[in-house]
Amino acid sequence: MTVARSERLLTLLQVLRRYRQPVSGKILAQETGVSLRTLYRDIASLQAQGALIEGEAGLGYVLKPGFMLPPMMFSPEEIEALVLGSRWVAKMADVRLAAGAVDALEKIAAVLPSELRAEIDESTLLVAGPRRPDDKSDLVLIRKSIRAEHILELAYEDEKGALTQRRVWPFALGFFDSIRIMIAWCEMRQGFRHFRTDRIASAISTEKRYPRRRSVLLKAWREDQGIPAPH
Structure with a gap:
């Protein structure tokens, strides 16, 4: 297999990985810069090498999990x-x-x-950024609660330092240059709220699952915020 063809097949795999639903051969050919005939040959080559690509011409193709790239x-x-x-x-x-x-x-x-x-x-790509406020919260606990879909009980400070008690369903953690944000459904507010982790005075896991799946909450939050879903 020539280097050029290896790179082309790798590019095709990477494009397929971006799509969770079947994508047409025409779109794949356009994104990889090859003819439709070459695209079909490349898919057949990848399938022969063990790539779990399902579909056929006219219906679209999808890459199933399980194929590891060297x-x-x-x-x-x-x-x-x-x-x-x-x-x-x-x-x-x-x-x-x-x-x-x-x-x-x-x-x-x-x-x-x-x-x-x-x-x-020898990489010369460097990362620099402003210093973040120190976190009072346990980010390890928050990440574990997100993975386990567990309800958290928070003591949360507002900008004036006043404390409120919250029960929340955490499902995402956002990292920014100067702050970190826990995204959760708040039972008290009955809506999505963004909690700065440097204002979380304490967080205790209830070890109880919240009633909606994390993926469902994330999808609903994206729609609420007008954020397009990933491919």
């Missing part, structure tokens, strides 16, 4: 994205998540060919 197929841009992303998380996230970013990049580097490993070691 690490040597990372492009320079993908390596740079991994390095930049891990450095951003290492700088902006809590200690546990920051350590996870560093460890993940080390695992990737360990299986890369030497020339690609050098791309990581």
Whole structure:
């Protein structure tokens, strides 16, 4: 297989990964810059290599989970994205998540060919940002509660320092340059609310599941905020 064809097949896989619903061959051909005939041949080649691509001409194609890319197929841009992303998380996230970013990049580097490993070691992409306010809350607890879909009981400060007690259903955590935001359904307000983590004086997990799934809440929040859903 030529290098050009390998890169083309990798590009096709990456495009397919962006779509959760079947996508037409015409769209795939346009996004990968090949003819429809070449697109069909490439799909057949990937299927022969074990890629779980379902569908057929006229109906569309979807890539099912389970097909792993060989690490040597990372492009320079993908390596740079991994390095930049891990450095951003290492700088902006809590200690546990920051350590996870560093460890993940080390695992990737360990299986890369030497020339690609050098791309990581010698990357000149740096992350800088303003200092965040210190968090009073336990971000590890918040992330665990989001994963487990557990209700949290909060003591939350407003901008004047006044405390209110809240029961919330946390489902997302937003990281910004200067603050972090926990996104949750608030039982008291009966609506979506954004809680600055540096104003969460205390958070206790009830260990009880909230009645709606995290994915359902996230979808409803996106619609409420007018945020388009990902492909």
